[in-house]
Amino acid sequence: MNRPACLRLGLAFVVALASAHLPAAPPTQRAVILATTTSTQDSGLLDELVPLFEKQTGYAVKTIAVGSGQAIAMGKRGEADVLLVHSPEAEKALVADGAGINRRIVMHNDFVLVGPAADPAGVAKHTAQESFQRIAHSKAIFLSRGDNSGTHAQELKIWKAAGIPLEGQSWYQQTGLGMGQTLAIAAEKKAYTLSDRGTYLALRKKLGLPILHEGDPSLRNVYHVIEVNPARFPKVNEPGARAFADFLVSKAVQQRIKEFGIALYGSPLFFPDAGTPDAGSQH
Amino acid sequence: MELIWEGLRKALELLLRLDPEVLGITLLSLKVSGIATLLSVALGLGLAVLVALNDFPGKRLVIALMNTGMGLPPVVVGLFVTVLLWRNGPFGFLGILYTPAAIILAQSVIATPIIAGLGLAALQHLPPGLRLQILSLGATRSQMVWLLLKEARLPLLAAVMAGFGGVISEVGASIMVGGNLKGSTRVLTTATVMETSRGNFEIAFALSFILLVLAFTVNALLTHLQQRSGRR
Numbered sequence: 033m034n035r036p037a038c039l040r041l042g043l044a045f046v047v048a049l050a051s052a053h054l055p056a057a058p059p060t061q062r063a064v065i066l067a068t069t070t071s072t073q074d075s076g077l078l079d080e081l082v083p084l085f086e087k088q089t090g091y092a093v094k095t096i097a098v099g100s101g102q103a104i105a106m107g108k109r110g111e112a113d114v115l116l117v118h119s120p121e122a123e124k125a126l127v128a129d130g131a132g133i134n135r136r137i138v139m140h141n142d143f144v145l146v147g148p149a150a151d152p153a154g155v156a157k158h159t160a161q162e163s164f165q166r167i168a169h170s171k172a173i174f175l176s177r178g179d180n181s182g183t184h185a186q187e188l189k190i191w192k193a194a195g196i197p198l199e200g201q202s203w204y205q206q207t208g209l210g211m212g213q214t215l216a217i218a219a220e221k222k223a224y225t226l227s228d229r230g231t232y233l234a235l236r237k238k239l240g241l242p243i244l245h246e247g248d249p250s251l252r253n254v255y256h257v258i259e260v261n262p263a264r265f266p267k268v269n270e271p272g273a274r275a276f277a278d279f280l281v282s283k284a285v286q287q288r289i290k291e292f293g294i295a296l297y298g299s300p301l302f303f304p305d306a307g308t309p310d311a312g313s314q315h
Numbered sequence: 316m317e318l319i320w321e322g323l324r325k326a327l328e329l330l331l332r333l334d335p336e337v338l339g340i341t342l343l344s345l346k347v348s349g350i351a352t353l354l355s356v357a358l359g360l361g362l363a364v365l366v367a368l369n370d371f372p373g374k375r376l377v378i379a380l381m382n383t384g385m386g387l388p389p390v391v392v393g394l395f396v397t398v399l400l401w402r403n404g405p406f407g408f409l410g411i412l413y414t415p416a417a418i419i420l421a422q423s424v425i426a427t428p429i430i431a432g433l434g435l436a437a438l439q440h441l442p443p444g445l446r447l448q449i450l451s452l453g454a455t456r457s458q459m460v461w462l463l464l465k466e467a468r469l470p471l472l473a474a475v476m477a478g479f480g481g482v483i484s485e486v487g488a489s490i491m492v493g494g495n496l497k498g499s500t501r502v503l504t505t506a507t508v509m510e511t512s513r514g515n516f517e518i519a520f521a522l523s524f525i526l527l528v529l530a531f532t533v534n535a536l537l538t539h540l541q542q543r544s545g546r547r
Contacts, residue, residue, distance in 0.1 A: 096494045212512035235514035267402045
């Protein structure tokens with residue numbers, strides 16, 4: 033047998049074995065691929081909402097939790113059905129490009145600037161922009177996600193507004209990791225970092241990194257749901273994506289979002305926004 | 316440090332009360348990596364035998380490629396397999412991305428060169444005259460191959476263990492092609508990554524301990540087989 037034939041046989045064998053021994057994948061029409069950010073999964077919100085949606089509708093959601101950058105890239109290629117993301121600029125580009133449709137606001141929380149309790153750069157009681165300038169001037173270590181996530185995009189926007197060039201700065205370090213891991217590293221290195229409030233609250237007890245700055249309007253973190261355009265990508269599960277997006281902005285689910293996390297963390301992690309004027313679009 | 320003890324305690328607790336989710340994840344890891352190893356044994360040993368018993372131009376290049384394949388980074392394999400399996404990609408019609416079958420496929424790509432490379436070395440290490448000796452005693456070609464494999468069983472089982480060890484412990488490919496879907500493609504390594512990023516370090520440690528116990532059990536069984544047959 034020649035080698036290509038071997039490979040083909042091998043592949044067929046893999047598929048046959050897998051389908052014989054393992055639970056079969058739900059039929060394509062039932063499966064909805066949700067590409068989303070790590071914060072919605074790491075905070076536990078999707079663990080609560082997705083089973084509810086599956087029970088109500090019979091769809092099976094495949095949650096692929098990556099950074100907003102990767103989630104939007106998957107939408108751009110038609111490799112996801114629906115996106116739940118927080119990177120307004122990139123989202124608008126996706127919709128303008130025609131790959132995403134029906135962008136609707138779901139909820140928000142906010143970003144917080146956290147850092148060592150001693151606050152060597154003295155950022156407390158300043159605006160977000162001034163805080164970033166102070167970090168740069170004191171050369172205190174700042175940890176960036178550096179992964180094209182929504183948080184990373186937000187952080188870059190503030191640096192730009194603050195007029196700080198980041199190229200080759202030794203105090204500006206990129207982890208390339210998710211929020212939870214970046215926070216853990218910041219705690220170890222006693223560094224400053226920008227975090228979404230949800231992930232921060234979920235990890236707060238283990239970190240020992242206080243919030244040094246919060247509440248600035250430029251730190252608003254808005255989540256939108258976007259359906260991937262079925263007219264461009266015929267394989268998109270259009271009804272499934274629509275059902276999930278409708279579900280997220282429905283009254284009952286918005287109420288669940290409002291209450292989520294109160295029992296566990298003492299304060300809500302997300303604030304429902306469906307139907308409100310879209311603050312995220314103003315940026 | 317107390318996190319590690321806490322993790323060990325948690326691992327015992329999860330195992331003793333047969334936590335259904337952890338049990339499911341553990342069994343899936345075993346099943347996926349077990350099937351991938353079996354496939355890789357079939358493909359890898361086949362390839363090793365083909366290369367060991369035949370002389371052809373470019374043989375050294377093929378061997379060098381096989382040896383390079385032993386170090387294939389799982390994340391690179393994951394990236395390739397993901398793009399090939401994308402629903403708009405060349406193998407999208409299979410519809411297996413984000414299913415256990417995709418993980419098996421990716422892990423087979425990782426383990427096959429490991430088993431092929433170490434298997435080839437094992438076969439080449441046999442005394443050169445052995446092949447002629449067996450054939451001169453009137454053995455058919457397939458009988459000869461079987462006898463050679465039997466003769467090299469000690470290093471061959473070591474190759475199988477290396478292959479299994481490579482795939483049960485990898486996370487880069489599994490998380491990309493499987494998607495770490497709860498109840499469907501979440502295996503021990505991807506669950507550990509997720510719990511770490513959630514800051515649930517004691518659960519992450521617990522899952523790590525379970526993974527180590529699983530790897531030890533499988534390797535202990537294979538080692539038993541290897542040493543028993545070695546004494547005969």
